[in-house]
Amino acid sequence: MQPPAAGTLRVLHLSDTHLTGDGALHQGSVDTTAALESVLARVDGVPGIGLVVISGDVSEDGSPESYAAVLERVGGWAERHGAALVAVPGNHDLREGFRQVLSNGHVLGEGGRPVMHTMEYHPPTVPVWGQSLVAGRRIVTVDTSVPGAGYGEVSEASLERLRTALAGDHAPHGTIVVLHHPPLPAPTALHEALRLQNPEALADVVRGSDVRVVLGGHYHHHFAGSLAGVPVLVAPGVANDTDVTGAYDEESAYVDSGALVVDVAEDGSVWSTPLRVPRPDADPLAFHLDAETVASVIAAAGKH
Template sequence: MLIAQLSDPHLCAPDTLYQGLVDSNAMFEAAIERLATLDPAPDLVLLTGDVTEHAAAAEYQLARRLLAGIRQPVLAIPGNHDEREAFRAAFADRGYVPATGPLHFAVGRHGPVRVIGLDISVPGQHHGDFDAATTAWLEAALAAEPERPTLIMLHQPPIETGIGFIDTYRCFGGERLAAIIARYPAVERVLCGHVHRHMSRRFGGSLLQIAPSTTTAIALRLAPGAEPASFVESPALLLHHWRADSGVVTHHVPINPGEGPLPFF
């Protein structure tokens, strides 16, 4: 089973540049076009938050229009730039968004791998919180099919990345999440966005992976007290390839692949 992961498109109002720097709308369209070139095609597409920049109605309308161009099923979770009720309204007809409460879901109808999406957003804040209620919900969801291969996605990573100005806005309560995952070895990956960089780390006995953004990259500044900054780097998506005999292998896929194919000797 092939599962593509896009993250943090930060769709803006028409004719508006994201961060005053780039056309994030056009960059997300390019990501969707890149998806269409993958052979074999993904079976499922995940979108790990910050679908919009300001959670405005026009931005969600644009999201719906662009996502309609993806021929595979799409499962999305909100990020800190989204707004829960606006997000719910925009994705209500997708068949997996709950009518009330946090936007958690567990979906297993698209193949052998189950996807669990967590809404860890804190209204009006940029950090996330894996709180007691989310802990109980996830425990019940995992216990329903404890041996089924599973991907868990949440927007803010529940770890410190070493980039201080991002770690301020991480998902708190990560130790609770890690403790649950450690009891369910069928959790193949914990998938995040938010950081606009590709990163990975062991987490709860599984592997946590942070997807790059389809728009700008957050500066890799590991020095204490470093100031936030963005770079216009090569955007990318992740492609998670699950096989029954080996689990998940993840590929970093540039959206603008460059020159090629060239001879290989």
């Protein structure tokens, strides 16, 4: 891949790593630790990455051990490449375990240097929040997870903190917002039930601001769209790849992994390159849920 243009921040955008503390297979079929290692090996030669982002569902079980495994692998990769590292919780994450290992998600700063944090306790009811400055860009993480649910929501407190951050001094080259549940239409009935509930509220905050791009995950497939005129990029899943062409009321995924390489230029323009890391030695179908099973998951985890 060509090196980034002068003044450009190159971002490695990972999502939905779904690591487990005990090494259990995701959906009974995918070794997510091996999948993550394959993705990191694939992008090892990509030049000029200054920021690594994990946009949620970092863990499958919310255990401190799973976050430690992610930190060892992704954090080690970022340090070796001199890149900052930022992560945000998703619906599978547990805030207590996330904070214990990753603090507010802003783990490494410019050059891959550790970010110092004060030891402050927050109950799980309080969304994870953080911001940092990388290569003249303000990186803001917004926790869209809802404890005990699969759908997403930006709380009033998080909206106000984002509004305040964007109303402050402008970053030299704008803001990048990272969240899990993307403010875009959902590809399947299950994801529709687990979508972000208040994208309009988020749009009201970012409209007219210096936000250059919103990075999200959750859908386990690459999507691109916009919110209030701001590009929205959804990364492929590390754990598997959603079958977006199947029956709407069913849910299937393939054994496949991917990532995005996102270039954010000084003038605010954005260029995204999706990368796939197929695993041809595995059964191509990661899992399949029929319509009845999908309905039961929606009843348990969707918005009522």
